[in-house]
Amino acid sequence: MTRSDERRRFHRILFDAPATLTRRQVAYSTSLIDISLKGALLKAPADWPGEQGDDVSVEVMLNDAEAVITMHAVCAHEENQHIGVLCKEIDMESITLLRRLIELNIADEELLQRDLEALG
Template identity: 45%
Template sequence: MSQERRHFSRIHFLSNAHLTTAGGGRHIGQIRDLSLKGALVAMAEGWQGRSGEGCKLEIPLNHSDVVVVMEGYLAHVEGNVAGVHCESIDLDSISHLRRLVELNLGDAALLDRELSSLVSHD
């Protein structure tokens, strides 16, 4: 991306994830970074995804039964790396995601501005 258009801070976050796409089943990948509005996911070599394709991303949080689930679409696909844009997320998932971002940003005021922006964009 030559011009930065992101409205939400991304945090470096390594975790396994499951990506289910509209056209091709469920695949295991690894989260590279995460925000309140999406994630960057590295998939196994040979994975085939298409920009614009609908998807569901499940991110199990280590050492707990918590799974953050977001639904959206593949915003971009470059090789085996996909950018997932979140269009919907349940209350439990956004609560856990908010806490994760808060802990990693270390700036509660910035997080509050991002949450306000998230609400106004929907």
């Protein structure tokens, strides 16, 4: 088990979807690689000027943008052309969509319940 796996308390699901990463009121088109109740991993846009610790907003488009998961986050790391973000704030509609997305993809209700309890 790697050090990052040991620190990770939330189960991530692989999910390819278009996304927008906004930093300092500038939006960058990207795509989601994976997501959890506490964060996400995105492809780094070619012109991405961000750094670790930057406040960002992430919008993940579901069902051809009929539904959008929005979270306010902080850049936790950037490596191998990927950006990892840690969710700091998420609205009720977005957390409901995210929970349902994870529920449909995790295939283990007990794991989902543990993740929800870990949110506190």
